[in-house]
Amino acid sequence: MRIGPFLIATVITTGLVYGLNKKWGSVPPIGKFLSPQFGVWQNAEPAENDFGADLKFAGLKGKAEIYFDNRLVPHVFTENDEDAYFIQGYLHAKFRLWQMEFQAKAAAGRLSEILGAGKDTAILNFDRNMRRLGMVYAAKRSVEETEKDPESKSACDAYTAGVNAYIENLKESELPLEYKLLDYKPEKWDNLKIALFLKYMSLDLAGPENDMEYTNAKTVFDAKDFDKLYPITQDSLDPIVPKGTVFLEPSVKVVAPANADSIFSSWKNSTAISEIKPDRDNGSNNWAVAGTKTQSGAPILCNDPHLSLNLPSLWYEMQLHTPNFNSYGASFPGAPSIIIGFNDSCAWGFTNAMRDVRDYYEIKFKDDSKQEYWFNNEWKRAELHIDTFKVAGQKDFYDTVAYTIFGPVMYDKSYSGKRATNDKYYAVTWKAHDPSNEMMIFYKLNRAKNLDDYKAALPYLSCPGQNCLFADKRGDIAIWQQAVFPAKWKRQGDFVMPGTDSSYMWQGYIPMEENPHVINPERGFVSSANQLPVDTTYPYYIGGHHDLYRGYIINRYLRNMNGITPADMQKLQTENYNVLAEFALPILLKNTDESRLSGEEKKFLDIVKSWNKRNDPDEKGVAIFKNWLDSVEVEIYYDELSKVTAPFDWPEQYTMVEALLRDSAYSFIDNINTPNLETTADVIMAAFKKAVPVLSKAEAGSKLEWYKYKDAGVRHLLRLPALSRFHLFVGGGQNVINATKDFHGPSWRMIVQLTDKIEAYGVYPGGQSGNPGSKYYDSFVDQWAAGKYYSIWFMHAGDKMDKKAKWKMTLDKL
Amino acid sequence: MKFFNSVLLTALLSFIAGIYISYWWFFAVIAFLVALLIHQRGFKAFFAGFLALFILWFVLAFWMDLSNEGVLSVKIASLLPLGGSKWLLMIVTAFVGGLVAGFAALSGSYLRSSKPKK
Numbered sequence: 001m002r003i004g005p006f007l008i009a010t011v012i013t014t015g016l017v018y019g020l021n022k023k024w025g026s027v028p029p030i031g032k033f034l035s036p037q038f039g040v041w042q043n044a045e046p047a048e049n050d051f052g053a054d055l056k057f058a059g060l061k062g063k064a065e066i067y068f069d070n071r072l073v074p075h076v077f078t079e080n081d082e083d084a085y086f087i088q089g090y091l092h093a094k095f096r097l098w099q100m101e102f103q104a105k106a107a108a109g110r111l112s113e114i115l116g117a118g119k120d121t122a123i124l125n126f127d128r129n130m131r132r133l134g135m136v137y138a139a140k141r142s143v144e145e146t147e148k149d150p151e152s153k154s155a156c157d158a159y160t161a162g163v164n165a166y167i168e169n170l171k172e173s174e175l176p177l178e179y180k181l182l183d184y185k186p187e188k189w190d191n192l193k194i195a196l197f198l199k200y201m202s203l204d205l206a207g208p209e210n211d212m213e214y215t216n217a218k219t220v221f222d223a224k225d226f227d228k229l230y231p232i233t234q235d236s237l238d239p240i241v242p243k244g245t246v247f248l249e250p251s252v253k254v255v256a257p258a259n260a261d262s263i264f265s266s267w268k269n270s271t272a273i274s275e276i277k278p279d280r281d282n283g284s285n286n287w288a289v290a291g292t293k294t295q296s297g298a299p300i301l302c303n304d305p306h307l308s309l310n311l312p313s314l315w316y317e318m319q320l321h322t323p324n325f326n327s328y329g330a331s332f333p334g335a336p337s338i339i340i341g342f343n344d345s346c347a348w349g350f351t352n353a354m355r356d357v358r359d360y361y362e363i364k365f366k367d368d369s370k371q372e373y374w375f376n377n378e379w380k381r382a383e384l385h386i387d388t389f390k391v392a393g394q395k396d397f398y399d400t401v402a403y404t405i406f407g408p409v410m411y412d413k414s415y416s417g418k419r420a421t422n423d424k425y426y427a428v429t430w431k432a433h434d435p436s437n438e439m440m441i442f443y444k445l446n447r448a449k450n451l452d453d454y455k456a457a458l459p460y461l462s463c464p465g466q467n468c469l470f471a472d473k474r475g476d477i478a479i480w481q482q483a484v485f486p487a488k489w490k491r492q493g494d495f496v497m498p499g500t501d502s503s504y505m506w507q508g509y510i511p512m513e514e515n516p517h518v519i520n521p522e523r524g525f526v527s528s529a530n531q532l533p534v535d536t537t538y539p540y541y542i543g544g545h546h547d548l549y550r551g552y553i554i555n556r557y558l559r560n561m562n563g564i565t566p567a568d569m570q571k572l573q574t575e576n577y578n579v580l581a582e583f584a585l586p587i588l589l590k591n592t593d594e595s596r597l598s599g600e601e602k603k604f605l606d607i608v609k610s611w612n613k614r615n616d617p618d619e620k621g622v623a624i625f626k627n628w629l630d631s632v633e634v635e636i637y638y639d640e641l642s643k644v645t646a647p648f649d650w651p652e653q654y655t656m657v658e659a660l661l662r663d664s665a666y667s668f669i670d671n672i673n674t675p676n677l678e679t680t681a682d683v684i685m686a687a688f689k690k691a692v693p694v695l696s697k698a699e700a701g702s703k704l705e706w707y708k709y710k711d712a713g714v715r716h717l718l719r720l721p722a723l724s725r726f727h728l729f730v731g732g733g734q735n736v737i738n739a740t741k742d743f744h745g746p747s748w749r750m751i752v753q754l755t756d757k758i759e760a761y762g763v764y765p766g767g768q769s770g771n772p773g774s775k776y777y778d779s780f781v782d783q784w785a786a787g788k789y790y791s792i793w794f795m796h797a798g799d800k801m802d803k804k805a806k807w808k809m810t811l812d813k814l
Numbered sequence: 815m816k817f818f819n820s821v822l823l824t825a826l827l828s829f830i831a832g833i834y835i836s837y838w839w840f841f842a843v844i845a846f847l848v849a850l851l852i853h854q855r856g857f858k859a860f861f862a863g864f865l866a867l868f869i870l871w872f873v874l875a876f877w878m879d880l881s882n883e884g885v886l887s888v889k890i891a892s893l894l895p896l897g898g899s900k901w902l903l904m905i906v907t908a909f910v911g912g913l914v915a916g917f918a919a920l921s922g923s924y925l926r927s928s929k930p931k932k
Contacts, residue, residue, distance in 0.1 A: 002924045005856070009921035013846075016914050017839045031839060031914065034907040036874035037832035040890055041907070044882035172836055177886075181893075722892040773886030 023183040033180055040180055042173040043773035051807040059086050059161040060813040066091070067795065067805035072768035072776045075319040075795040075805070082158040084320045085336045087811065089162025092316060093189070096333035096770040097166065098176035099312045099717060101186050103334055104193040107200035108136050109389070114184050116392040124391060125415075131387045132401050132410040135203070138433045139195035145435040146195065152440050156191045159336040163189035177772055178718065197334035198439060202432040204307070205352045205464040210545060211360050215495040216646040228659070228667070229637075229651045232490075233536050234548050235658050236583070238555045240467060240479060240533040241516045242523065248514050250539035256489035257503040283547055284351035285573070285737060285746075287527035287554060288471040288479070290520065294564045298755040299471035302569050303340055303349025304746035306739045309714040311724060311778060313766025315339075315748045319795060320446070327446040328794050330748045330764065337442035340750060342760060342794075345449040346472035347752035351528045353465030353481050356543040357431035359492075359506075361406045361499030365425055370402040370409065373425075376501045380405070406499055407433055427499055429506065431484060436462035451476045451519070458482045459512055467528035473754045479526040480517040481533045485510045488541040510540055525558045527551065529737075548654040549735040553579040566759055569751045572737065574787035580735040581613040581625055584657045588628060591684040601692050615738070617707035617731040624704075626733075627694050629653065631687035639671045653735075706731055712742050714765045714781060716772075723772045728785045738787070749789065761789035817862050820852040824866035824915065829874075841867060841911070842918035849922030856923050863919025868912035875904045 020031025033039045051068050062079035064087055069075065074091055078084045092100060105111055109130030117124040130136075147153045167186050179185060218226055237243075284305040291297040307314060315330040320338060329341015340349050365382075366372040372379040382402040389397040402409040406427040413423060437460055444457030454470045458480055461468065465483035470476070486493075486506035497504040516533035518526045531551035532542055556579075557572055589609065597605060604624050611621020633656055641648055659666045660680060670678050698704045703711075712730050716723035732738030732745065739745050745765075753759040765784040769776035783790065793804050827848070828841035845863040854862060879887045879900060887900035896902040 002927055006921060006924035009917055009924055013842055013914065013917040013921050016917060017842055020910065020914065021839065031910055034871075034910050035832075035838040036871050036878060036907065037829075038836075038838040040886070041875050041878045044878045044886040046881040047883040047885070048881070720893060722889045772889055773882060775883070775885055777885075 028181050029183050032183075038173045040177055040773075043177045043180075043771055045769070045771060045774040047775055049774075051809070053809045055809065055811045056814040057086070057090075057165050057811065058814040059158070059165050060811060062813060064811040065800070066809040066811070067800065068807040068809070069793050069795075069804050070806050071317075071779070071790060073317045073319070073793070074809075075321065075793070077321045077797065077800075079323065081322050081324055082154055083811075084322045085155045085158035086162035086165070088318065088320060088331065088336055089159035089164075089189070090166050091162075091318065092331070092333040093163040093166035095768060096312055096316060097163075097170075097186060098178040099770050100163070100189075100193075100197070100334040102178070102717060103200060104196045106130070107139070107196040107203075109387075112389055112391040112397075114182050114392060117394060117397075124389065124397060127389055128387075128399055128415055129410075131389075131399065132408060132415060133203070133428060134408045134410075134430065134433055135196065135199055137385075137403075137408065138202075138430070139192055139199045141433070141435045142195040142199065142437070143191050145437045146191065146439060149437055149440065152437055152443060155336045155443055156194055156439070159194065160189050160191055176770065181718075194335050194439070197332065199432055201332070202438075202464045205466075209356050209358050210649045211356075211358075211494065211496055213647055213649040216644050217641075217648050218495060219646075220640070220643045225640075225667075229655065230494075230649075231655060232542070233532060234654060235662065236552055236654075237532055237535065237548065238552045239516075239531060239535055240481065240526075240528045240551070241518055241538075242521065243535050245518075245534075247534070247538050250487070251511060251514065252487040252508040252540075254487045254489045254492075254507045254540075256492070260489070260491075260504075283354070283530035283550070283739070285527075285529045285550060285554060285739070286349045286351045286467065286469040286479075287525060287558060288347075288469055288477040289558065289561075289564055289569075290477050290524040291475050293524040293558075293562055294753070296565075296753060296755050298473065298753055299475060299477050300564060300566060300569055300751065300753045301342070301347040301349060301469060301471040301477075302573055302751045303351070303469060304573055304739075304749045305340065305350065305352075306745055307747040308744050309712075309747060309765050311714050311716045311766055311772075312770030313714075313747070313764055315764045315766065317762065317764070317768065321795070321797070325447040326796075328760070328792065329750065330762070333770075335439060335442075337439060337446050339442055340748060341446075342752045342754075342758060343446060343448070344758075346454070346470060347754060347758075347760075348445045348448070348454070349469045349750065350466040351469075352530055353467055353483060353533065354530050354544045354546050355465040355481075355483065355485055356493055356545075357463055357465065357483065357486065359429050360410075360426045360496045361404075361429065361504065362496055363402075363404055363406070363409055363425040363427050363499045365402075368413065370400070370412065370425070373402075373404055374500050375405060382409070402427075404499070406505070426496060431463040431486070434462065434484070436460075436484075438462065441468075448472075450474060451478060454478065455480075467533070469526065469528070471752075471754055473756070476520055477526050478517065478519040479528055480512075481515050481528075482512065483515075485515065485540075488543060490541045492541060492543070494543060514540075523559065525555075527554050527558060529554050547735075548652070549579045549583075550737055550739065553577065554737060566751050566753050566761060570761060570787075570789055573746070573749055573751065574732075575737040576615040576731040578613050578615050578622070578625075578733070578736050580629075580653070580657065581611075583661065584629055585611075585613065585625060587657070587660050587680075588625075588632070588684055588688075591681040592688065593681070593685060596685065597688075600696060601689065604692055604695050605688070615706055615731045615733045615736050617729050618705045619731070620704045620706070622706040622733070623698060623709040624691070624695055627691040628688050629657075631691040632656070632684055635671075635683040635687045635690075636666070636668050639673050640668055706733075710740075710742055712740055712745070714778070715743050725778055725781050728781070730785045730787075746784075749784070751789070758794050760792040760794060762792050763789045816852055816854055817858060820848050820854065820859070820862040820919075821866045821869070823852070824848045824863055824919070825870040828867060828870055828915070839914065841870075842914050845915040845918040846922040849919035850926055853926050854923060855927065856920055859923035860916040860920040864912040864916030866912075867915035868908040871911035872904055872908035875907050879904070 064078040067075045109127035286303040288301040319328040327343040329338040364374040410428045411426040440460035462484040529550035530547040608624040713726035732740035748764040767779040849859045891903040892898040
């Protein structure tokens, strides 16, 4: 034995193994990661993989079969409902485990555990934001409520058991790629994670709130100017409930506090908080046409929710068939039931109501210990919650949050979102904090047979507010804006409110019957696209932040269409016509003096003049129009808005366009920083000249075609380019029915014709497998980008021998 | 013959261990034991261990990539970053396995070898 060399060689070997078994910064543990028998190579799914299997689980009650079609969509047949949810949980985990767990961790403010504190503690701040908003608090209350109801409890329990059945049998080599990359392992699933995921959706769909920005804006603008910048309705509004509809007398009478108006002008404290906010275009389109307008005589229902476009996709397509129901559609990996889909009798879909159900109150604490706050003329005790954050590679981080009668004090001296120091305390009141059992609306809709069943399902949706669309084989169509909405006085909750007494609190909730809704209207269609649901004759204040033009153009098309087929609906859902340009371009062109343009400027003007107002992928006019109009917005408003020193919201583009159409002497046109009085023509010309250099640069890089300019893609949840799909040839955009922006847009397109034999089409920009090593990871992306659909196979028990059933999994109780 | 046998035995046993033993690095123990059992001088032992795992891991990676039709390897090769070259990824993979096995074998060889004669 040569002791010296032996020791040296042994130390090197163990050192190598140790070093290659460990994550170094963002570099995965290279040895473990590259090992063909354990690491990432194991995720290289054979292209001709056989998804068939014979499995036994203790959690099952009976026999079950899963038929996968050639797109890897599972059609699940079980002998009872619990088994269907067990298998749904199992399949979600099998194909999407990492994303489910990651999203639940994000919702719970636990990303630092796996990702570390991040650059400038961005990830830890994200986590603190989630906890301070009360996400876990809300989810826990939701679990209590869900478990009170035997039906929702059994569905959640079975689903959770199915997820865990997969996790328990998971070998290290079978871990999804992202676990190997980040070097951690999945934990057991539970019902709290289901609730967390649903709360995360509530948050994502709560985009409209801008209380902080509005509060900042009113430090500078008086009430009249404020209303001009951020009006509560629009001229070209085509609401969900047709104009002229007579509303019920309000059963909840709300009274504005006596000092509400004076507070508006005197309470001018700027908040200086920049919130972490969801994408403001988290909207959607949905509509249903009655049999009177279709070729088949049966209703057609269409829905496309606009959300962040990620890989793995938010959606997982599947069919659940039990003796009690048979439903098909898009499901959320992380929750039981079909979310947007159809069954043997009816179809349903959702768009975001964009209502404001989250308000902030300024709290007066006795001292910095946050133990007592002033409320209704006395000091009241706050509940202090200490949150522990496990941070990868660092010591635990502790955060103390005070809970008041309004809700958690989200912002305080220790935390002000992303911004600088803040010396105020803001508590957040959010409808999602209240106990609710949202998953039951999906549970009930999956089993709905008619309009009454639909109405019976709606009350379960308490938050987020959605426009719930419905159509059935009997020929009924309906839309209902549903949630438990606070009844508000005008402008209540648009700003941060005083939290020293109860006068500014929510005074009651609007009963479901008084929520905006339309059933079987004479015009033969119902629709929504995140516009205001009603005109100003509706007795309650709507608030929030709404879209305008998509709803306007959808309704215009639907009014003029007859003898409609599913193919017509596909064309409408992917329509690229830009109606904003129809309103705005004539004003721009009318105010342009061509004689004052250079050759370069004239060149771009000519392109936009001959533009067909379509956001088709290869049109060049879109980028010119967009830049020009954006530039006009800056010219008109920036001189005034720049006086707001804290974060503010730009007025909606439609507000500006409507103002210009209405009033050639719109007061904001004048640049207050110059002695001259600017005219509309002055600002439009100046805006064009400022936009041209941007356009010249785009043209020089041959990036003027819309798809290149917009550069849309679908990103991996960790934003890893190698696992994303970039540079897609797609058109569309904001204000367009095909609402595809850069990384945001129609996340599931569905069309269902409710003929005796249902005819349905669907597509989403992703694939059924969450594994980047599978050819089913992004297999729908190109079809989606091309605006094409898949014909949906709604399988029946008699179809089991059909060739479309490519793989079969049989399951039984152990 | 000794060299060939130890390469073959190390590769074969490492492959089998990879199926039944859930530590990715267990092949290092195999390489060590084989070098102890079939004694060769330091450099030869190292090279035998290295070659065994280099070949094993390369072949496995190559085979899995083939049936995967290169869907994953290109992505991982851009992630790591290896310029998106799947061949480079396979070589790096094989080299990592080979390096660990080589040193483990070297260690096994030294445990048995006597002091070189002066």
